[in-house]
Structure formats: C-alpha cells, structure tokens
Amino acid sequence: MKKYFLTALATLVTVMANAQGKGVKVGYVDMEYILQKAPDYAEAKNQLEQKAQTWKQEIEVKKNEINKLKENLKTEKVLLTKELIEEREEEIAFLEKEMLDYQQKRFGPNGDLMIQKATLVKPIQDQVFNAVQDIGERMKYDFIFDKSSDMTMLFAAQRFDLSERVIRELTRAQKKEQLTKKQLKEQEKQDALDDMAAENPDQIERQKKLDEKKAAREKILEDRKKAAEEKKKAIEERRKQILEEREAKKSAKEVTKPEDKKEDAEGESAEDKKTTTAAEDKKAEAEAKKKATAEERQKLLDERKKALEEKRKKIIEDREKAKKEREEAQKKKTEENKTEQNKN
Template sequence: MKNFKTLFALAAILLFSFSNAQKVGVIDTQYILDKMPEYKEAEARLNSQIDTWEKDLQRLQSEYEQKRSAFENERVLLIGDQLKLREKEVLDLEKNIKTTSSLRFGKTGEINQLRANLVEPFEDQIWTAVKTMSEKNGLGIVLDKTDNNIIFLQKRNDYTDKVLDILLKGTGDKKEKKTNKK
C-alpha cells in the first residue's frame, strides 16, 4: 500500500509538471533589426555622429600633443608667469580632452543616450511583435539567440521570421496608407 501511495504521488507530480510545461521559442533580434530599413538608417546616423565625435577628439588630441611638445621644448626658456601660463594651457587642454571623452563616450555619455533614443523605438516594436507572436503560438518563454547563449535549436522553435512578418506587415500597412492618400 505504501508503494502504491508513492507511485501515485510520483505519477501525480509528473502529470502536473507536464501540464504546466512551458513552450519555448527563440528569435534572433539582430537578424530582425538587419531586415528593418529604418533601423539601418538610424544606425547610419549614429555611426556618422560617432565618426564626427571621434574626429573632434583626435583633433583635440593632436592639438594637445603639439602644445605639450612645444611646452617641453621651450620649458627651459620660460620663466615665472610665462611658464605657469603655458603649463596651465597644456593641463587645461588635457582636462578638456578627458571631459569631452567622458561626456561623449562614457557610461552615461551622449553616445549611450543617442543610441538609446535611436534603438529604443525598434526594441519596443520588436517587443510588441514578440508578445503578439508568443500569444498566437502559446509560448511561455522566448529566448534571443543573438546573445549566443543557445547551444542547440530546432528550426521549428525559431520564431524570428514570424516576428519579422508581424513587424513588416505593420510597415507595409503604413506604406499602403501613405500611397492611398496620394
């Protein structure tokens, strides 16, 4: 009788766990983003801004190197206030480089804010499409294979194309409405 109760409890636990099993799906957000032309435009704007900032920083660095080199060469000829003034110029330029670099490329820099402003709308669109797709397909868990944490994936569990279809249908509807208005 004791074995029967144990066996019954084990069967009940297994039955309960199977009934509560979550269906898992996988998407590739990088693939989805690569298929979105608006994202590519935003990424191009971001890269253009980064290039501009890097050129400005390189120009400042070059100016600093020239001033520091000139100061080191003329240091023995300078006296009193002239020495302090030139040294202050070089130090101020060095501080300016560090400040500019930190403000633009630091953890809370302009680049991160710009990236967030440009990418966040696309992330929101993907999130909405993933939510819609997961509800349609009864998924409890959706993983992103872009992070390379997936060891094995069967194609039937890859829902990337379904999310992309939802996103592209939304943009296709907008384009059709614009052409109908003309």
C-alpha cells in the same frame, strides 16, 4: 551572475518538464539579429555613427592642438623662465582635462551616445517586442526566450527560432500602412499561409503538390474543351458552306432558260446525287464525333480513376508514416522512462 544562471537553468528545466507533461510550446528569438535586420534600425544606426564620427573628429582636433602645444613647449623650454614653463604646463593640463571631460560626456556610460542610442533604438525595440507578443498569441506559444540575453542557451534547435518570422512581421507592419483594403486582405491571407508554412512545412508541401495536380487536370480539361469547340466550329462552317452551295444552285436553277430543261434535269440528278453524298458525309462526321466524344469520356474516367488511386495510396503511406512516428515516439518515451528509473 552565478545566481542568475542557476535561476535561468531552473526555469528551463521547469519548462521542459512541463513540456513533457502537457505539450508546452516553446520558441526563441535573437534580438541582436532581429535589430540588425529591422527596416528602421539601419537608419537609426547610421545617424548614431554619423554623430559619433563628428564627436571623434572634434576630440581628434583637440588632441592635435594639445600635442602641438607640447611640441612647442619642448622646443622653447630652454628659452623660457620657470614661471612661463609652469604656466604653459598648467594650460596643457587644463586642455587635456577638458578633452577627457568632453570625451566622457560624449562616449561615457551615461554620455550622449548612449542616451541618443536609447532614444533612437527604443521605438524599434518596442516594435520587435510587440511583434513577438503578436506571434506568441497568434501561434499560441507558452514561452519565447531571447537568445541574445544574459540567459545562457547551451543548445537551440533551428526549428524553434522565430527571429525570421519577427522580421517578416515588422516588414509587413511597415507595408500595411501603404496598402489598400483589397491588398490588406491578400496580405492577411499570405500571412496565414506563411504562419502555416512555419508551423507545418510538410503540410504546405503536400498542398503545393495537390495544387499542381489540380492545375494540370484543369489544363487538360481546358485543352479538351478548346479542341471540342474548334471541331464544332469546323462542322458548323462546313454545314454553312453546303447550305450556301445549295442556295446558289437553286438560284441558278430558277433563272435557267426553257431550252436548258434537259440540262437542268441532268443537273438535278447530279444535285440529288451530291445531296445524298453530303448527307452520308454528315452522318459519317456525326459518327466520328460520337466516337471521339466517347473516347474522351473514357480517357477522362481513366485519369480520374488513376488520380483517386494515387490519392488512396498517398493516404495509406501517410497513415503508415504517422503510425511509425507514433511507435518511435512511444519507444523513445519508454526508453526515457527506463533511463529515469535506472537513475532513481
């Protein structure tokens, strides 16, 4: 065990040394945790527990029978001959040995429980192994360790834990068998987003904020478009109403009697006056519409200018943050080099 621990420790030291030299990507999984969360593991475990419970009950029945024989022998011993006592004791010893053999057969190191456990669990372990292989190749990991194995891990940062990602991979693989082609494409797109989120959570957060801003801008534009359409519709209805009124008056004028010519003249004068008023109203509406359009356009330009300014400010902040991180990393590396030189 000591030799194995030293070998594992040497492997970890080598990995960390290489990581400092060329940026090796390292992750780990907790196989026991993954198996507990795997979709098919609970069912397999339940089957094993049911069989184990049945075997335990059988052993308990045998044990009760043996205890009953012992009690009977103890009670009747004074009445039995030496030969009968020895015969019963041999029978009890035989039953005890038979019970122990049965217990060993079911629960021993090479017993039925261990064999069936390996038979039921191995396919699930293979699925987990394949999922780890896929994640390692897709995310370009150099090493993935098993935290629950014999190799002692004295410390493991949570951000390098791939266990939850493996569980998601197993669940997706199970669901993919029931999906259509369209659903598969959507699932693959979501998988890519999940991988990107696990790889770079800050980028996902930034993308989320950008999407929210884009949705807000689109909603504003949609509301403006809707308001403009409603205004246009109201103007069209007003124009239609005016035309209908004119047509109605024109029809009434055509059927007017000769004796009503004077009244027609007065009516025509009033109609001309009303037509002039309608033209003025139409002109005023056009001016108001033009003014409203100009205001909307100016407001949109101001919002775009503000959005560009915020974006430029965000880019500058990100650059300053990245610069600061590089300086801190360089400072840390310099300190580590000094520490190493002092040790030497």
